Each structure stands twice: as structure tokens, then as C-alpha cells.
Amino acid sequence: MALVGPAIGITVTPGKTGLVGVPVWLWTAVSPTTWGPNTATASVPGLSVTATARATQIAWDMGDGTVKVCKGPGTAYFTGGVHSPTCEHVYVASSAGQPNDAYRVTATATWEVTWTGGGTSGTLTVTRSSSTTVRIGELQVLVTG
Structure with missing residues (x-):
């Protein structure tokens, strides 16, 4: 049985x-x-x-000290979407100064594995992780009047 970390989808x-x-x-x-x-x-x-095996949640370590736990697989971005209906994070600081000026995002899926055989059964929990990086910048507007 092959279980892997999340196939990370992210809008950045x-x-x-x-x-x-x-x-x-x-x-x-x-x-x-x-x-x-x-x-x-x-x-x-x-x-x-x-x-x-079934995944039950994903813990998203966003690289800025925040861990966002989402109970489902999330919702893929669609054109016109602003807020995710299921799983999102809002950065409050730029990634400038981080290694490669990017936050390292690690997604860890928790899997529940149930088994049966030989007249007995059981459940165990395993985790699998994947990582990527995201660059976050600041947009500053100058208003003159």
C-alpha cells in the first residue's frame, strides 16, 4: 500500500x-x-x-510559525474565488529575510489505517509529509493629492 504526502495545491x-x-x-x-x-x-x-487507509486531516505548517489544521482535502482554487470555502491561510508578514526569501510550507497528512485478517482486526495511525516554498511580498501604495 503506497501512501504519500499531500500533492500540495496552493494559490502561490x-x-x-x-x-x-x-x-x-x-x-x-x-x-x-x-x-x-x-x-x-x-x-x-x-x-x-x-x-x-483514509486521510483524516492535513496539518499545514506555513513556515511563519502558524500551523493550520484542515479536516478535509481542501478546495482547489477556482477563477474568481477570494476565500477558500475549506482551507486557507493569510500571511501577515513578507517572506523577505527567510532562506531564499520564501516560507517553507510543509503539509502533513494523518492517515487512519484499519486492518482485518486472521480472525482479528485493528487500527493504526501514520503520517506522510510533503513540502514546498512560497514567496510572500508586500504591496505598498503611494497616494498623492
């Missing part, structure tokens, strides 16, 4: 710069390996065990 894509105060949407692409369900069976003569 590589090569782009987001802005302080503007919501950053957070999501994962949903697949058997990134969100589940994912089921596998292992067998030997006279015994088989079946396990099913």
Missing part, C-alpha cells in the same frame, strides 16, 4: 509571489495515495490481511 505557485493579507488557498489533489481510500490485501497460504 512556484515563480509567483503572493501578498501579505491575501488568502492563500491550501489543498491536496485527491487520489488513493494522497487522500484515500486506499485498500490492499496481503496473503500467504491460509491467511490474508486487508488494510484500508
Whole structure:
């Protein structure tokens, strides 16, 4: 059974710069390996065990000291969207001065794995992580009059 970290979706894509105060949407692409369900069976003569894994949440370490926990996979950005209906973060400071002038974002999915076989069953929890970086800048406006 292959379980991987979230397939990070974020509105501030590589090569782009987001802005302080503007919501950053957070999501994962949903697949058997990134969100589940994912089921596998292992067998030997006279015994088989079946396990099913489902992600239950993603903890987004935003690199600025904030960890945002989202209970679902999030909602992919759509044109015209301002606030994510499910999972977002608003940076309050620029990433200037961070390594490579970018915040390191780490998404950690928590998976619940249930298994049954050989006349018994159980549940275990595992985590898988993925990372990316985001650049956040400030927009300053000068008004003269």
C-alpha cells in the first residue's frame, strides 16, 4: 500500500509571489495515495490481511510559525474565488529575510489505517509529509493629492 504526502495545491505557485493579507488557498489533489481510500490485501497460504487507509486531516505548517489544521482535502482554487470555502491561510508578514526569501510550507497528512485478517482486526495511525516554498511580498501604495 503506497501512501504519500499531500500533492500540495496552493494559490502561490512556484515563480509567483503572493501578498501579505491575501488568502492563500491550501489543498491536496485527491487520489488513493494522497487522500484515500486506499485498500490492499496481503496473503500467504491460509491467511490474508486487508488494510484500508483514509486521510483524516492535513496539518499545514506555513513556515511563519502558524500551523493550520484542515479536516478535509481542501478546495482547489477556482477563477474568481477570494476565500477558500475549506482551507486557507493569510500571511501577515513578507517572506523577505527567510532562506531564499520564501516560507517553507510543509503539509502533513494523518492517515487512519484499519486492518482485518486472521480472525482479528485493528487500527493504526501514520503520517506522510510533503513540502514546498512560497514567496510572500508586500504591496505598498503611494497616494498623492
